[in-house]
Amino acid sequence: MLEERIVHLKRDIVSFASLVEKMIESSVDGLVKKNRSILKEVVDVMEPRANNCEIDIDEQCITLIARFQPKARELRTILMIMQINKDIERMGDHAVNIAESALFLIERPQVKPLIDTPRMAQISINMLKDSITSFVDENPALAQSVFERDNDVDNLGEQILRELITFMTSDPTTIERSLHILRIARELERIADLSTNMCEDTIFIVQGRVIKHHKENDPS
Secondary structure (H helix, E strand, O other), X not given: OHHHHHXXXXXXXXXXXXXXXXXXXXXXXXXHHOOHHHHHHHHHHHHHHHHHHHHHHHHHHHHHHHHHOOOXXXXXXXXXXXXXXXXXHHHHHHHHHHHHHXXXXXXXXXXXXXXXXXXXXXXXXXXXXXXXXXXXXXXHHHHHHHXXXXXXXXXXXXXXXXXXXXXXXXXXXXXXXXXXXXXXXXXXXXXXXXXXXXXXXXXXXXXXOOOOXXXXXXXX
């Protein structure tokens, strides 16, 4: 019975992650297409759904612990699901922050072509997908591959920063818009960091190894 409930929990986590993946994708897609309705859907429709998912999964975990008093691996798995649940919810918050900055930007002239931001978003989304898959399939090799992609996200973020510094220095009227673009890049970096956190937990569950990623955990 407990094993079946854990399988059900894993399915719910996959569903929750899929929703948040869509939130991230839509927030950047709305920015690129300058589509206000897409961005408003992230903020007004998807976020409440994400909050409800987080609450439901958390309550299921607490109920399982209270009812079955699991031990060893099953207890660690449930506790890990609770942590992943929190991390996914935080990713949803970051997606909302992206959408809010996008709503500001689409009403104003473009500072520069949006090339690196969509690339950052796609890498971050794939990292999230693979971090969830690595947990469900207990695949430490896939989890390790997520770590390696984190540097790609960081490098793109640094490239965006360098370019925007040039724009802001030469034309102070671009500063406010540039800061919103930098905010979006930072939110995508945080999403990638949270994916690496989940992979650390997966490797611990499967192999018993404690891995501290080179980046500090997101303090938000």
